[in-house]
Amino acid sequence: MAKTLVLYYFATNTTEKIAEQVAQKLNADMAEIHPAQPYTAAGLNWHDESSWTTVEQHEHNSRVDIKDDLPDISGYDNIVIGHPIWWAIPPRMISTVIDHLDLNGKNLALFATSGGTSYDRSQNYVERTVNENGYDLALCR
Helix, strand or coil: CCCEEEEECCCCHHHHHHHHHHHHHHCCEEEECCECCCCCCCCCCCCCCCCHHHHHHCCCCCCCCECCCCCCCCCCCEEEEEEECECCECCCHHHHHHHHCCCCCCEEEEEEECCCCCCHHHHHHHHHHHHHHCCCCEEEC
16 A cells, blocks of 8 residues: 655645645645744745745745755655645745655655645646656656
8 A cells, every 4th residue: 555645834724734634535644844944924924025935935946944854755655745835836945845855756746725826837846846856756736
């Protein structure tokens, strides 16, 4: 039987609640993604052009450091990554997560929470990150 891991990042409880539902439905393990420096309320203020998230999301190909606490994924066949959508793409730390995991031979799927953005740009962003790493994997749309 294939083992599944749901990795997720949330700034509000919305993505965490969906991650719990996905993990329950798939009988999967769960692990939270943590930024190395936690976001503050001011840093998450998307109305402020100088807020941390606004600046990092607009820097081309930027990465955000994460805590070195990702689980060992060698025993998993399926990796599901959940995240919010910020400025039509995943938070930059999702690329960092993809960079740090050995996803070769895995099935990768993602889900996102959003107030109204489609997943098209996010999917393209993830595909580009996977290709930059040269992974041989099944990326599920």
